[in-house]
Amino acid sequence: MNVELITSEDLKQFKNEMLSEIKRLIGTPQGQSKQWLKSVEVRKLLNISPGTLQNLRLNGTLRFTKIGGMLYYKLADINKLLEGGAL
Template sequence: MTAIELITTEDLRIFKRELLDEIKRIVQVDGSSSTNKWLKSIEVRKLLKISPGTLQNLRINGTLSFTKVGCIIYYKLDDINKLLEGGLQ
């Protein structure tokens, strides 16, 4: 027989805090390191001077890698710089 564990609301709050901390660590929104800086779609479109459709095509054909957190898509600044230099494949 398997023991039953109850999950309390405090357990869920702790899990939420840990999850948010981990997401922040991965995304590093603060941009403390230029190689790990992540940009949102609108920032990438302004930087590259492209339309939303063009950015979507870059994602679809694999030209520009991305990470999706919830409903927000993030792009590495380093990857964008490589794309601009013609070195990203």
């Protein structure tokens, strides 16, 4: 039976490698923008109030996806809205 000792330094190195890999997998690559935006991000981007954003949702001007209690908007849909000049 072959026994290998694991030191605290080995564990620290493993942790750093694991965190780097997780960040790489879930992070947005440099130079690319997000595909989905939260309500706060959309309001800042369009410079509108929460009520205006709600009206855009209710009248079907801006599509959204609800996951849990959060609302998400496709960046492509927001770009189409801006190109159409609806705001």
